[in-house]
Amino acid sequence: MVEVTSVAELRDLVGKPNDRAAHKIRPALHELDRQWLANSPFCLVATADAEGRCDVSPKGDPAGFTLVLDDTTIVIPDRPGNKRVDGFLNVLANPHVGLAYVVPGRNDTLRINGRARLLRDAPFFDDLVVNGHRPALALLVEIEEVFHHCPKAFLRSALWRAETWHPEAVSSRARICKTLEASDLSLEALEAHYGPRYAERLYG
Structure with missing residues (x-):
């Protein structure tokens, strides 16, 4: 194995991003981001504990399950699961989170990075009810970075092509x-x- 051990070595191998890719990160939601969230039924939530040990948890509900409070704040409801709450335990130790939102059939994704807080109640919990279930917990994310990710990974994997399933x-x-x-x-x-x-x- 030949390991990469420095930023300089990494850049020598992959090069530098073009200006468009380097500067596409924004600090707040655009109307197009809101549109994406309104049509996404699924996201992946990445967290890490205080020692940096990572976890990625899938979250899903009917499209639009993520509540947009304002241009820099979103809320993800929790639903019944196996009670491990690995991601929530991480957030209590380290609030930094990364989110990747998927729209079925689309090859690009919406990515959001920010700081999360775990809520047990708030007036807007009534807006998070699905099939009669009012969540006991929700993840509030204060957005620091938002950007759209290119389609290459989905295209390479042919993820949405049913004949590959x-x-x-x-x-x-x-x-x-x-x-x-x-x-x-x-x-x-x-x-x-x-x-x-x-x-x-x-x-x-």
Whole structure:
């Protein structure tokens, strides 16, 4: 292995960004960013703890689930999960977060970096109700940087091309759980748990 150990060496390998890429970062939302958020049902939330150990957590709801309070403040509701709250624990130790918003079928993404706070209630929680579920927690992000990311990764991966999808190539969620997480449970019980009724419990 040949390791890169300096900024100078890295720049020698990849070069410098052009002016457009170097200066595209903005400190506040544009109307086009608001449009993107209104149509995005999914984002990835990157956090790190006080020692720099990282976590990336997917968040998803109907399109427009991220509430825009103003040009520099957004809110992401929390929904029922496995209660590990890895990202929230990180935010309590280190408020810096990075977000990547996806619109299905689009090859570009919206990226937002900022500082987060964990809220247990606020008047706008009533605006975050989905399927009768009012979140017990929400992540408020004070925006420091916002910019759109180019399509190359999505194009290279052919992510949205259905003919490239082969979900059966990997083990089922039930089998993964049986092998790695819940060896004491039967595969039949896990298949029932992750079966059609699983979607009925998303907000329960």
